[in-house]
Amino acid sequence: MDLNRTKDIGSSCLFAKIGTFSVLLDCGTNPKHDGYDSLPTFEKLGSSALDLILISHCHLDHVGSLPYLMKRQQQARVLMSRASQIVLPRILANSVSVMRLRRDEFGIREYPFFTQTDIESLEDHILPMQFGKPRTFKKDSDEMTVTFFSAGHVLGASSILIEHRHRKTFYTGDVLFRDQRTIKGAMWPTCEVDTVITETTRGSVMPEDxxxxxxxxxxxxxxxxxxxxxxxxxxxxxxxxxxxxxxxxxxxxxxxxxxxxxxxxxxxxxxxxxxxxxxxxxxxxxxxxxxxxxxxxxxxxxxxxxxxxxxxxxxxxxxxxxxxxxxxxxxxxxxxxxxxxxxxxxxxxxxxxxxxxxxxxxxxxxxxxxxxxxxxxxxxxxxxxxxxxxxFDLSGHASREDILKNVLGMSPRSVVLVHGEESSRNWFMDLLIDVAPKIKVFDMDPGEEFCI
Ligand SMILES: [Zn+2]
Ligand SMILES: [Zn+2]
Missing domain, CATH: 3.40.50.10890 (Rossmann fold)
Structure with missing residues (x-):
């Protein structure tokens, strides 16, 4: 279920039931909105106790509401890359300062959503992940393995492979395949997967542009x-x-x-x-x-x-x-x-x-x-x-053609489109139907539940 309030880039946050595990993929805030409107629809989690929160990277549209949620989900373990773990406290501390300023300036009474103390207690829940090194989690008689891979894009950015009972789900996060001056491009696994959940940010950018x-x-x-x-x-x-x-x-x-x-x-x-x-x-x-x-x-x-x-x-x-x-x-x-x-x-x-x-x-x-x-x-x-x-076109996101090529390279049976404007998702939808008609494509509406 997509907990983003709006069908656009917004606040990245996906809830998934995988076997007995309750998993959240990213936990962002929407930079275009203030106050409660900037948060994902956490109320849709109901009484679900999250087992794992997987963070792809430290841009606020992917991690901005994490300390807020963690105050309500103390049992959850938070997985992120080691580099993300290093940069996260400073980014969240800055977010507290910005929220305080906006509260004073615009009277947004619910700000700040969290404090420095909340950021510090969040740190105890983080399990740092090394790229390419799987970790297995057990719950009752169920088992799930998670592996992080470099996604390029920004320091620490990760694409995430989830394996559960021979079923593989791959979440791209925000991804860039080319090398930048400061970091290398994405290094995805070579395996085939069942489902890819892919970002679609640049779906509307025409090759001639x-x-x-x-x-x-x-x-x-x-x-x-x-x-x-x-x-x-x-x-x-x-x-x-x-x-x-x-x-x-x-x-x-x-x-x-x-x-x-x-x-x-x-x-x-x-x-x-x-x-x-x-x-x-x-x-x-x-x-x-x-x-x-x-x-x-x-x-x-x-x-x-x-x-x-x-x-x-x-x-x-x-x-x-x-x-x-x-x-x-x-x-x-x-x-x-x-x-x-x-x-x-x-x-x-x-x-x-x-x-x-x-x-x-x-x-x-x-x-x-x-x-x-x-x-x-x-x-x-x-x-x-x-x-x-x-x-200047120096985007930190891969072109739509690069994403499509790499997604198809994993031979998925289903593809879920997220993190893009409607027109961007439509391009991926149309192309996938055209070049790989056997793949089931899901373009989720906010709050919509579906089974893959
Ligand atoms: Zn990003
Ligand atoms: Zn993003």
């Missing part, structure tokens, strides 16, 4: 270089976890090969900067990431602090690079405030490097043209768009 990642990275570097040369500053809105470190690595590599000026200041915001410590820990302990803390020292990265666009403007003494969260320019974030400060000068550039929901300020800004007016609601400021707005 895709560009090669290398050429997009080159275009980004040239854009930064030309903007700085012309006396402007560059804002790169980026998700704090994963994308910010990836962009810093791209800038570092470009500077080391003399393709980018070495003297422009670089600013990052709090959580993304803090996570660099965790990336360093993972690099030392697990060798799963190509990113060390010394990169920030070499780049001279500074932590960005500042909320008032006028103050920010006065602080920009020379052309600078801002790599700030949020990736979708959500209101009152550092990226939002810097966008507000940079937007009215034609010398500046705003470079989007990830997915932006079209209802977010980032999505709305991308629909505008030069000369349009744009309202920064949270600042109550309407600006004329003079800065250049660029869009």
């Amino acid at each position: 895709r560009r090669s990642v290398d050429s997009e990275i080159e275009r980004l570097i040239v854009t930064i270089r030309d903007t700085i040369d012309a006396g402007g500053s560059v804002l790169i809105p980026a998700f704090a976890f994963g994308r910010m470190q990836e962009i810093l690595k791209i800038i570092s590599d470009a500077r080391n090969s003399n393709r980018l000026q070495k003297d422009s200041p670089i600013f990052c915001s709090g959580l993304g900067y803090g996570l660099i410590d965790d990336f360093d820990t993972v690099a030392k302990k697990l060798s799963l990431v190509n990113f060390r803390k010394k990169i920030t020292r070499e780049l001279g990265v500074k932590i960005f602090r500042g909320n008032d666009p006028k103050y920010i403007k006065s602080q920009i003494q020379r052309p600078s690079i801002f790599v700030l969260s949020s990736g979708m320019l959500v209101e009152n974030t550092s990226a939002y405030n810097v966008a507000c400060a940079l937007i009215d000068d034609h010398k500046n550039a705003i470079c989007f490097v990830g997915f932006c929901d079209e209802d977010t300020p980032g999505g709305e800004l991308q629909k505008c043209s030069a000369g349009d007016s744009f309202l920064f609601k949270a600042q109550n400021y309407t600006a004329k768009i003079s800065a250049k707005i660029h869009r």
Whole structure:
């Protein structure tokens, strides 16, 4: 049963009865909503006592409601990759701060859903998983084996194989097969499975709208270089976890090969900067990431602090690079405030490097043209768009064709479509019916129960 309230990307959370086991796949919050609306429909669990909660990765749409649920499911064991276990406490602690701010600002009384103490007690329930190493769980006379595999996408991201009485179910989580600068691409098992539960995020992205990642990275570097040369500053809105470190690595590599000026200041915001410590820990302990803390020292990265666009403007003494969260320019974030400060000068550039929901300020800004007016609601400021707005296709999700090919490679008898807009799921549905008519395809509605 899909506990996501809406049939879109939303808050990833699937409940499954597998033999006698009650299992939850992911436990997210919906970044487009606030308060109770952002939570999965946990009430649909009824009196079910969960045995296992399997977490694919630490983006909030997959893990944001975990401490909230754990207060009600103390008996459950939580499985996640070792790298996810390292980054999780910082990500959740930041989420507490954000919820507190939003409670004070918008009067959302139920916030915060959890506290630092809840995060600490959650840690006692976590069983860290090594990629490729199965763990078997017993309940009464029943048995279930779980194996995590690298899913690329972001540090620690996992695809998960569940084996129960000769039946294999594979959950893709969010997946990327190509290597990124900081982490390697997905490494899926070669076995055949009965069921694949697959993400469908990029199902609506047409092949003609895709560009090669290398050429997009080159275009980004040239854009930064030309903007700085012309006396402007560059804002790169980026998700704090994963994308910010990836962009810093791209800038570092470009500077080391003399393709980018070495003297422009670089600013990052709090959580993304803090996570660099965790990336360093993972690099030392697990060798799963190509990113060390010394990169920030070499780049001279500074932590960005500042909320008032006028103050920010006065602080920009020379052309600078801002790599700030949020990736979708959500209101009152550092990226939002810097966008507000940079937007009215034609010398500046705003470079989007990830997915932006079209209802977010980032999505709305991308629909505008030069000369349009744009309202920064949270600042109550309407600006004329003079800065250049660029869009780069550096998605952390695999293309629909790559996912389809790899899913078909596992010869499943059934495929369940999750984590995508309706149009994206439809593409997978139509293609699967076309190329593999024997496969049963399920496109779940929220709360719908079904048997595979
Ligand atoms: Zn993700
Ligand atoms: Zn996701």
